[in-house]
Amino acid sequence: MDPNLGLLFDVDGPLASPVSRSVAIPSILTDLVKLARAGVPIAFITGRSDAFIADEVVKPLLANGLANAFVAGKARMFGVFEKGAAWSVIDGSGLGPLTVDEKVALPQPAIDAIRGIVASRFSDSMFFDETKRAMISVEQRTDVPHGVYQEAQPRFEDDAFAALVSLGLGVRYRDREVPDALGEVPFRLDPTIISTDIESVLLDKDRGAERAIEYFAGLGEVPTLWRTVGDSRSDYLMADHLHAAGYDVAHVDVRPSDGVLERPYKIIVEGDLIHDFAGAAFLSYWVEKLEL
Known part of the structure; x- marks a missing residue:
């Protein structure tokens, strides 16, 4: 049975180092692949371009075995770029055909x-x-x-x-x-x-979250438990959308020093860890919890 868990990630901060602008902690890549292989739907909801995600996230994931996760038949991955202006499926070959909202x-x-x-x-x-x-x-x-x-x-x-x-x-x-x-x-x-x-002004992380959930729902049953992960106050909008849609959601804030927002759902911080160190700790927790 697939884990009852879905993940929405901002990229800069929780996954990519804000200093190097790349995924600098190896366990982030290997843990994302383990979770994808287990059937956890994963979406990247980012202001970055499709080209950045292809080069700095998807290519390293493929180098760490992502294609094999899709061969197993359970992996579900999606990318929403430029805060909802563009999107594509991610599979064992990389990014799929890109859709751009010209409006x-x-x-x-x-x-x-x-x-x-x-x-x-x-x-x-x-x-x-x-x-x-x-x-x-x-x-x-x-x-x-x-x-x-x-x-x-x-x-x-x-x-x-x-x-x-x-x-x-x-x-x-x-x-x-x-x-x-x-x-x-x-x-x-x-x-x-x-x-x-x-x-x-129509673009933001709630729009991206909605787009990702629509995609996952088109593939079949969607988990009821979700975690959203980000380093900006606008990243809370991912969890806002999921909460309003009736999902059991908590938001992981990897830069709480900017101010933790009051929300009707749980806010998680990873102790004193911030940015990609917090993102790595969050992923490690779920890999261990799910015994992957």
Whole structure:
């Protein structure tokens, strides 16, 4: 009998190191494969692009035996990228055909404007992510100290906000909001600790969770017990969706120092461990509990 457990993961933080931007703890990969082989449905609900997940998560999983988990016939894995703007099945060959929701994509002039701002004023601390298909992401360079990036990030965001407004886009950034000609605000700037995303207001982790559960339900019976894992306050939205849908859910917060949110479901922290160390501990717990 398959375990009555399903898992939804943010990627940056709980799985990939926010420093190296890769899965740096080997047990994370081997434990994910063990859980997949046992029949635990696993989805990655991330702001990252499909290309990043293919290279930094799926390829290492395949190197650690993921294909064999699918040969056994129980594995179920899914990827939701750019906070719900794109998605695909994951199987023993890697990512399946990609679906992109073009309705939430930023217009090309906005993409070109932000790319130009980064190239002309901020390339010494950040880079423009060319792999995104619907949203814009500008990320800290890995060779730059975090303090340098932190100083530059708000200046970049001010410039980006001004550029988007000048193009006539309705956009929100922190406490600032400028509607478009129709009085609407369809886009927002969303800062993280290593990046700034510019995205449709329709995108978020609850949308990604809904997409993943729909996929798993199409394959058959869905577990009633779920764990969601993330390092940002927005990651709680995965658990919010599952709780509202009637599932038994708890959220694992791997960066509780940002503030643990009040929720009607259980919040789990892994002691003093944070980021991918907490993610590794969480996975190890379930591998041992299920005797895999």
